[in-house]
Amino acid sequence: MDAKAAVVREEGGSFEIEDVQLEDPRPDEVLVRVVGAGVCHTDMTVRDQLYPTPLPVVLGHEGSGVVEAVGENVTRVEPGDNVVMSFDYDGTCEQCRDGHPAYCESFFEHNFGGSRPADESSPISQDGESISGRFFGQSSFATHAIATERNVVPVGDDVPLELLGPLGCGVQTGAGGVINTLDPQAGSSIAVFGAGSVGLSAVMAADVKGCTDIVAVDLQEGRLDKALELGATDVVNPDDVDDVVEALDDLVGGVDYALETSGVAAVAEQATDALGQRGTLGIVGAPAMGTEASYDVNDHILTGRNIVGVAEGDSDPQQFIPDLIDLYRRGKFPFDELVTYYDFEEIEQAVADSESGETIKPVLRVSEA
Numbered sequence: 001m002d003a004k005a006a007v008v009r010e011e012g013g014s015f016e017i018e019d020v021q022l023e024d025p026r027p028d029e030v031l032v033r034v035v036g037a038g039v040c041h042t043d044m045t046v047r048d049q050l051y052p053t054p055l056p057v058v059l060g061h062e063g064s065g066v067v068e069a070v071g072e073n074v075t076r077v078e079p080g081d082n083v084v085m086s087f088d089y090d091g092t093c094e095q096c097r098d099g100h101p102a103y104c105e106s107f108f109e110h111n112f113g114g115s116r117p118a119d120e121s122s123p124i125s126q127d128g129e130s131i132s133g134r135f136f137g138q139s140s141f142a143t144h145a146i147a148t149e150r151n152v153v154p155v156g157d158d159v160p161l162e163l164l165g166p167l168g169c170g171v172q173t174g175a176g177g178v179i180n181t182l183d184p185q186a187g188s189s190i191a192v193f194g195a196g197s198v199g200l201s202a203v204m205a206a207d208v209k210g211c212t213d214i215v216a217v218d219l220q221e222g223r224l225d226k227a228l229e230l231g232a233t234d235v236v237n238p239d240d241v242d243d244v245v246e247a248l249d250d251l252v253g254g255v256d257y258a259l260e261t262s263g264v265a266a267v268a269e270q271a272t273d274a275l276g277q278r279g280t281l282g283i284v285g286a287p288a289m290g291t292e293a294s295y296d297v298n299d300h301i302l303t304g305r306n307i308v309g310v311a312e313g314d315s316d317p318q319q320f321i322p323d324l325i326d327l328y329r330r331g332k333f334p335f336d337e338l339v340t341y342y343d344f345e346e347i348e349q350a351v352a353d354s355e356s357g358e359t360i361k362p363v364l365r366v367s368e369a
Contacts, residue, residue: 005124005142006347007131009056011049015141015347020058020131022144023123026116027071030147032083035369036162037140038062039350039362040170041196041263042286046112046135050288054114057132058124061087061111063140064165066369067152074149082161082369083152086168086317087111088137091150101150102312111136136169141347143366153321159328161369163336166197166361167321169312171335174201174261176313176320177282178209182257186210189252192232193271194261195223197338197361198284200230202259204333207231213252217244220357230337245273254279259310261285265293278304339363 003022006015025031043059045051063085067077077083088111089096089104096104104110109117114132116122123146124133133139137151155164174197184190190211192202195218206214207230215234216227224235234251241247248255254276260268263285271281272295299305313320327333338361342350350362 001144003142003144005058005139006060007056007058007126008047011055012047015047015351017345017347018126020124020126020142022146025069025071025146027073028149029071030067030074030077030083030149030152031069032063032065032085032138032145032147032152033068034063034065034140034143034145034366036064036165037364037366038166038168038170039347039354039364041354042169043141044351044355045286051112053112053135054132057114057135058139058142059135060139060141060145061085061136062165062168062170063138063145064155064161064168065140065145065367066161068144076149077152077154082155082157084155084164084168084317084321085138085140085145085147086136086151086153086172086321087312088134088148088151090117099316100314101316102314107311140165141364151317153317155322155325159325162341162363162365163339164325165363166335166339167324168317170197170361171201172315172317172320172324173284173310173313174198174259175205175324175333176315177259177284177310178202178205180314180320181282181308181310182259182280184209184211184257187212188256189213189215190257190259191215191217191248191255191271191274192259192261193217193267194285195220195227196261196357199259199261200227200338200360201335202261203227203232204230204335208327208332213255215248215251215255223357223360226337226360230334244270248274256280258282259284263287265291268293269295272305272307275303275305278306280306280308282308282310284310341365
């Protein structure tokens with residue numbers, strides 16, 4: 001079928017909306033008409049080739065939409081269903097079988113390979129030229145996307161469908177990093193480094209979990225103000241203090257938990273130093289491949305500090321996304337306050353506003369729900 005998609009053709013290039021052709025869904029695949037698509041830092045990471053997904057490529061990995069067709073083996077959804085598209089996984093490896101698909105042993109191939117892992121084909125082409133697709137099992141910067149039965153999550157019709165796409169990656173990453181990975185106890189303290197959509201989702205999740213000291217660290221005052229609205233008890237702007245770690249210590253002492261969302265190695269080192277005795281740091285922010293951060297080994301031995309990597313909030317999207325929607329319905333997780341909508345044709349502006357920090361979570365309105 002014919003579709004329109006935002007294609008990136010060169011490293012650091014622009015998102016150009018072009019006519020493309022889309023294959024029919026294979027037996028385990030689902031054709032989704034995209035209604036909304038969140039813009040995430042990872043899209044720019046691949047645009048800039050910090051992760052080596054082949055170019056040209058159709059990105060987008062926070063899609064929501066309506067199922068239009070399904071392959072013959074699909075039973076979980078049917079045409080007409082509202083769905084959120086999340087990350088893909090093989091569903092067969094030990095991590096997937098244990099309920100941790102975010103740590104699928106084939107995660108990179110399924111989400112960054114630009115093709116179907118089984119035969120390295122892409123469902124997207126243009127005049128006979130293959131274009132990398134299946135980004136995070138979807139490539140949702142398009143009017144239509146081919147996903148798999150695994151990575152589409154059925155959702156109800158009582159919440160705006162165009163709002164829900166960010167639950168597929170950024171929002172579930174921040175919220176899951178707190179709820180699933182760190183799992184803080186009520187009354188504990190947490191510092192969230194970076195107050196973008198991932199960090200602010202973590203702030204809301206920390207509030208849900210009953211943390212009594214929730215400190216957001218960011219360079220942008222507008223985002224710090226939003227953090228205070230969403231549950232942070234204190235904020236720190238590194239431009240306003242001599243030492244971030246000392247500022248945190250003055251506020252709450254060594255924190256019980258920290259979540260690093262910026263992807264900056266120096267910030268990760270600060271977050272480690274901010275931990276108290278037996279504190280735990282979750283690393284969420286993804287820098288370029290090969291980036292290293294350092295720490296004092298004896299500090300960790302003598303304090304019992306822990307560092308843990310966090311992919312996709314260690315979420316099982318089929319369970320966690322409906323849980324987050326339920327929290328939203330109950331007024332406990334107002335992630336809609338992070339969202340600014342753009343028309344699909346405004347994708348370059350949405351990306352620019354995301355990179356500048358003017359917009360916390362851009363969402364492209366691709367079609368009517």
